Structure formats: C-alpha cells, structure tokens
Amino acid sequence: MLTLFHSPNSRSTRVVALLHELDALDAVRIETVTVARRDGSGAPDARNPHPDRKVPYLVHDGVAVWESSAIMLHLADLFPAAGLSVPVGDPRRGAYLSWFAWYAGVMEPVMMLEAAGVAHPALAATFRGGAEMRARLAEALDGRPYLLGEAFTAADLLLHSPFAFFGKPGVPAIDAWVDRCSARPGAAYAAAFDATRRA
Numbered sequence: 001m002l003t004l005f006h007s008p009n010s011r012s013t014r015v016v017a018l019l020h021e022l023d024a025l026d027a028v029r030i031e032t033v034t035v036a037r038r039d040g041s042g043a044p045d046a047r048n049p050h051p052d053r054k055v056p057y058l059v060h061d062g063v064a065v066w067e068s069s070a071i072m073l074h075l076a077d078l079f080p081a082a083g084l085s086v087p088v089g090d091p092r093r094g095a096y097l098s099w100f101a102w103y104a105g106v107m108e109p110v111m112m113l114e115a116a117g118v119a120h121p122a123l124a125a126t127f128r129g130g131a132e133m134r135a136r137l138a139e140a141l142d143g144r145p146y147l148l149g150e151a152f153t154a155a156d157l158l159l160h161s162p163f164a165f166f167g168k169p170g171v172p173a174i175d176a177w178v179d180r181c182s183a184r185p186g187a188a189y190a191a192a193f194d195a196t197r198r199a
C-alpha cells in the first residue's frame, strides 16, 4: 500500500503531478495534511508522520520514503510502464540519478540562498551560485527538449518545478523547458486536484 502525505500548493504538488503522469493515482492514497508555511499560515499536522511534519512524505507498505528526490525516483521506478524513469543498465541512468541528487544537494539550496539574499565564500565554494546553477541547466538543455534528451522524465518534473512555482529565470533554454514541462497533463491535473483539497 502506498500513502502520500500531501499539502496543496506545496512541494508535494509535484508528486501529485507525477502520480498522474505515471497513471498511478488509483494505487496511492493521498492524505491531505496542513504544514507550517513561511508566510505564517498553516501549522504542523499531527497526522503527518514526517519527523519534521513536512511534505511530501511517502509510506510504502509501512516503509517511509522522504525528500522529493527520493520519493519521485521511487515512484517512477515503481511504475515503469509510463516511461518516466530510466532503468538500471540504460546509459542515461547515471545522468538521471545525478539530476535528482544535484537538485536536492545543490539546486534547491542555491535557489533558497539566492532568494534569501545570503552569500558567503564558504557557500560559494561548496555550492557555486545561481548563475552556475542556471548555466548547468542551460547547457544540458542546449539543443534538446529535456534533461535526458528527447524524452520527458521524472527528473524534468522535479527540476523544472521551482521555476514553475516561483517564475522562469529569463534564460531562453530554461524558460522554454519550463513551458514544455508546465504544459504536461500532470501539471494541470495537480493544480485542479489542489483546488479541490483543503487540509
């Protein structure tokens, strides 16, 4: 059994979009919970088993999976028929895994630091900065529609999501990719789903 702990218009919305793209909604119970939001609204929900009361949080046959990258990798592997994962043995698998790790380890921290206006030589030495992050994406998307080439994968769904939420960066290759990913049926489904859910 699969249960996704979700809060509307949050980082778990992209997991709902993925479930739609995977045609897996019937296989997953979506439990809507509240979370503490940065604008001061919301509150931690005692029904949410995440140790920090965050979303997304997935429970698969009693086993927890947390962090968007791990959850999306796991779900895309669980439902391979949709073709959104890259299987072990495929030469694209290394890049596929690396995009998920880079998202969690570099891209999201860099975006948060940039949005907060925080800069420090130690941070730049560790993560580089927003310009380098965008250059990496633009280079990967040069002459190809998606990060892994011609096919849309779960990596595109995850990595385009902050730009879809906070706005495109004004880099042509990235902006066009965000538009392509945002036009997918999963994005429209998740937006409509969230409009019907109140935690």
Ligand SMILES: N[C@@H](CCC(=O)N[C@@H](CS)C(=O)NCC(=O)O)C(=O)O
Pocket (backbone or CB within 6 Å): 010, 011, 012, 035, 036, 037, 044, 052, 053, 054, 055, 056, 066, 067, 068, 069
């Ligand atoms: N790196 C985590 C971040 C999860 C996260 O911070 N989610 C927010 C919602 S967008 C949350 O649950 N915040 C509630 C809180 O911080 O208490 C992931 O991507 O899964």
